[in-house]
Amino acid sequence: MHMYMHTHTHIYICIPLKKIGARGTSMEKEQVKFRILMFPYLSYSHVYPYFELAKRLSNRNLHIYFCSSAINLESIKKTMQKQLSSIELVELNLPSLPELPPDLHTTKNVPPNLTSALLQVFQMSRSSFSEIVNNLKPDLVMYDYFESWVPKLVSPQGIPSVYFATVGAATFSYFHHIYTYGNVSTFPFKELYLLEHEKEGVKSPVELEIEDVDQDFADGMLSLSSEIVLIKGSKGFDAKYIDHLSFLCQKRVVPVGLLVHDSKGNEKNSDILQWLSKKERSSTLFICFGSEYFLSKDQIQEISKGLELCDVNFIWVVKFSVQDDCITLEEAFPRGFLERVKGRGIVVDGWAPQSKILSNPNTGAFASHCGWSSVTESLYYSVPIIAMPIRYDQPINARLVVEAGVGVEVVKGQDGVFTGEELSKSIRKVFVERTGEDIRSKARKLSEKIKEEEEQELDEVAEQIMRLCLKNK
Incomplete structure (x- = not known):
């Protein structure tokens, strides 16, 4: 199983609110600070954009809890020390299998033949994550792929959950269209296509067994998300694919920007x-x-x-x-x-x-x-x-x-x-x-163009998150 071949369905809601940005708002004056629990998959390519988004949202009157394995958190501490004052790291307790000790609880280190074992261990962490939710009582949970069980876990507690996709809108709209209509012939953007030899490449090299998934596009990742879906992208680059994905999943897809860490002056010469x-x-x-x-x-x-x-x-x-x-x-x-x-x-x-x-x-x-x-x-x-x-x-x-x-x-x-x-x-x-x-x-x-729209897109993300938090109060 792989995300690009498992695909699913969804409400387009647009409620005008006052802008909630980094530069101060009426809501900030009231000192309302919502607690957001972010829970990326163990892959470095997921942890990195989630943490970049955490940094930027923490500057917009949101308190961020960032949950991952000990080895991933250790890497964050080493490379992102300056940003940790406004973000709390929360360790997810993963069971250790004989072939998968704690130093392999990240896709950055794990050999390909143990990918399935890593996912198995991740699925076994539900009780640990449930305990974290019960202790922190967040106002909103942000979840990742392979985590369709998260919204099912927090929904009975009245906690909204939002899917943040680290994959681009073009990919999601392409495969969602195939799922919805049964073929790609009606996909409106002919510049996107797969050659015959590439169609097999979208599948995972190993069968990944995931429990409690919805029979829906992407195992229900989008359909289970509370009213909106966040996606790594920018209207300045992939607006038409963001709009098409919104149409397909019937939810408002909100781009968070490209989340690139500004490298100026932050690395020693080499x-x-x-x-x-x-x-x-x-x-x-x-x-x-x-x-x-x-x-x-x-x-x-x-x-x-x-x-x-x-x-x-x-x-x-x-x-x-x-x-x-x-x-x-x-x-x-x-x-x-x-x-x-x-x-x-x-x-x-x-x-x-x-x-x-x-x-x-x-x-x-x-x-x-x-x-x-x-x-x-x-x-x-x-x-x-x-x-x-x-x-x-x-x-x-x-x-x-x-x-x-x-x-x-x-x-x-x-x-x-x-x-x-x-x-x-x-x-x-x-x-x-x-x-x-x-x-x-x-x-x-x-x-x-992308840089010009960056702050505005992040303001919109913060606004939508706060709206959901307020709605469930």
Whole structure:
């Protein structure tokens, strides 16, 4: 089972209220402060946007409790210490299985063969979460995917619950449309599609058993949400998909913005950034496939070939799975590759300061798997995207980028395999050919539009949350 293949249904409510923003309102003068319990799934790609939203809502007269596993909370404490004064961290007690000790209670660490076990442990945490709700007595609970049991748990207590989707509206509207109408032929946005080999990729590689789910789109995540659905996105970028999703689920879908952490001055200088600072403006390609995908040796070989076919500077982040941790960089790459590209390219094993690299003016494009977090971060910093989607929602996100004119997609064969030759063609389109400047200009304009609407969108989110809290008082 996977979210993109499980799909469900829903009221469009629009009640005018006074704006409730960060700069003071009549409600703030009354010192009303509602308590919001945020409960993301254990994946880093979910925890990160939930915490970004928590930071911004805590500045809008809301008290935030943030609930996750001990290992995820420890990571937050290390990287977000300054923001914790207005957010309370709440540990979720997860049972330890012999094969899944506490340090693996996050998808960032868990090997792929234990994904099912992690979800099983997460489902077993219901009693712990129930106890947390009973102790904190929040005014509203914000829940995530794999958590259709949460609204069922809190509803009898008169507590509203809102689903916050960390996936883009384009993906949700595409699959919700298929669920509602039985096919994609009537989907109004023909620029979004899946190729035959991509249709299997939307399924999870393992069967994930989830108890007590609704027979509805996305296991009832949207239909169980109290009047509204929050989604990571911006009207400045994906408004028509947000509107179509609202129509399909019959609820008001409220974008929260892109939730990109402003990297200015927040990271220490590193060897990577010093190297990048010596390159020319918009001259360097950043390559990264996210924190939870590991390239095969064949994919590494083809990307290497593509980089050798074009004379472009690059920073390439390569991650190896736990099973492959004995592989060295030298073994993974073509013989002599690292020596041949020395000076114009660096290969990083494991981690690099992505936001800092993308915000650097010398970065000219981002070769990405098009996970939603990577796409939104690239858009925020006006960096063109060279799309290399692999699975799940990534092909839809890639087509969204191309449709917006802010990137190109690497052409793959019928078997879904990309080649070095096609990658080099896409790199040249962005860095060498005249099309590159047009893409760069559109990326800049889109970034400006998204940033202009950011505060207004967050004000609207806070307003809708407070409305629900007041309604249930």
